[in-house]
Amino acid sequence: MTIYQYFVNNRSMPKPVAQSAPNAIVSSAHLAAGASPALSEVEYGLILAGHAFQRWMVLCAAAAGAPGLSPTEVLILHTVHHRGRPKRQAEILLALAIEDTHIATYAIRKLEAAGLVRTSRAGKEKLVAVTEAGAALCTRYAELREALLARAVRDAGPEAAKLSDAAALLRSLSGFYDQAARAATTV
Numbered sequence: 001m002t003i004y005q006y007f008v009n010n011r012s013m014p015k016p017v018a019q020s021a022p023n024a025i026v027s028s029a030h031l032a033a034g035a036s037p038a039l040s041e042v043e044y045g046l047i048l049a050g051h052a053f054q055r056w057m058v059l060c061a062a063a064a065g066a067p068g069l070s071p072t073e074v075l076i077l078h079t080v081h082h083r084g085r086p087k088r089q090a091e092i093l094l095a096l097a098i099e100d101t102h103i104a105t106y107a108i109r110k111l112e113a114a115g116l117v118r119t120s121r122a123g124k125e126k127l128v129a130v131t132e133a134g135a136a137l138c139t140r141y142a143e144l145r146e147a148l149l150a151r152a153v154r155d156a157g158p159e160a161a162k163l164s165d166a167a168a169l170l171r172s173l174s175g176f177y178d179q180a181a182r183a184a185t186t187v
Helices: 003-010 037-063 071-084 089-096 101-113 132-156 160-184
Strands: 117-122 125-130
Touching: 037 071, 037 132, 071 089, 071 101, 071 117, 071 125, 071 132, 089 101, 089 125, 101 117, 125 132
Parallel strands: none
Antiparallel strands: 117 125
């Protein structure tokens, strides 16, 4: 049963069925009191990891020579550089799950003003390509990432198979959150 079907049939919030473990680390106990207390632990982990990842991207880009970029701008730059071919703006939005076109448009303009990407048109579609300066920044970022992060994770972090499992879990959870978000718009 989907969340939407549940709300249509019951028109009320689910009743708590389990308590979170006493040592569970959550940001909101009232959210951990529902049907999936462990989900609240994952959500808190996502909050912390999301902020840490954004901080990392911004500071690594600054150390690589591009201070002042936002996390979205760093992500777009890497996406455009991926596989060495220009990307349609629609591809960038899809790859990064950006719903608001204006956010990407602003970021691309800022990257273009910094000389890291260039834009062109293919019919009605905007194409974005990395410049030589943008590619050099991505290379330097990758070098710093390897030296400061990847080696530390390899040496002291979870093994590669566990990281791959975690990535698969996060992609799977994103589908549940997307479905729940769609359902929430109809409640």
